[in-house]
Amino acid sequence: MSRIGLKTIEVPEGVTVTKDGEFITVKGPKGELTRHFDPKIKFEQNDGKINFSRTSEADKALHGTERANLASMVEGVVNGYKKSLKLIGVGYRAVAQGNKLTLNVGYSHPVVLEAPEGVTVKATSATDVEVEGISKQDVGQFAAEIRDVRPPEPYKGKGIRYVDEYVRRKEGKTGK
Structure with a gap:
């Protein structure tokens, strides 16, 4: 089981995360980043928290990778x-x-x-x-x-x- 993929991402105030098809855009005080995310990994956002889930057990590595990529994007637009x-x-x-x-x-x-x-x-x-x-x-x-x-x-x-x-x-x- 992917432990990194199961961690919740806290979205700081002033940061917006939007999903448009297979692309996720993160806007913050330092700028805006857009990245393609695999459709096998499900993205759920509510109350300033983001969770990822996978459709099959074969996507364990992808699950953790996509979560880490989004966490890096959030960190980048806040602190750089x-x-x-x-x-x-x-x-x-x-x-x-x-x-x-x-x-x-x-x-x-x-x-x-x-x-x-x-x-x-x-x-x-x-x-x-x-x-x-x-x-x-x-x-x-x-x-x-x-x-x-x-x-x-x-x-x-x-x-x-x-x-x-x-x-x-x-x-x-x-x-x-």
Whole structure:
């Protein structure tokens, strides 16, 4: 039995959740998100609480996933999401201008990334980058794309990493 799928979602004041066919729209103080939901999972809303139920026992995983997705949407329109990254390496720096992020991370050319719609990127210092938005998926995806430009390596620890990420260091070669 899906334990996550059975949990009730509390809808905060100022947030509206509407269903239109197979799409659910969540509107809140920070914005609006719309997502397709599988028709096998039943959506019931009453008195500021949302419950999900499934039509068959074969849809256990989908039951929990759809509930978690809607909970993330509600959280996003109320508080938003933020990922912080750190550039570690000599001469590594980031500059944000509008929705473009320019990274100088040891390549012969600067790498320019454009943030998707609804995601803002800020360079709080030369080596710190913050990605913010209301969609958990979009924020996480763009942060992963930034990290993929120069992933942290285990020998010197250089690269782009999440602030809370731990990189296990390895010992280098030893001579005889």
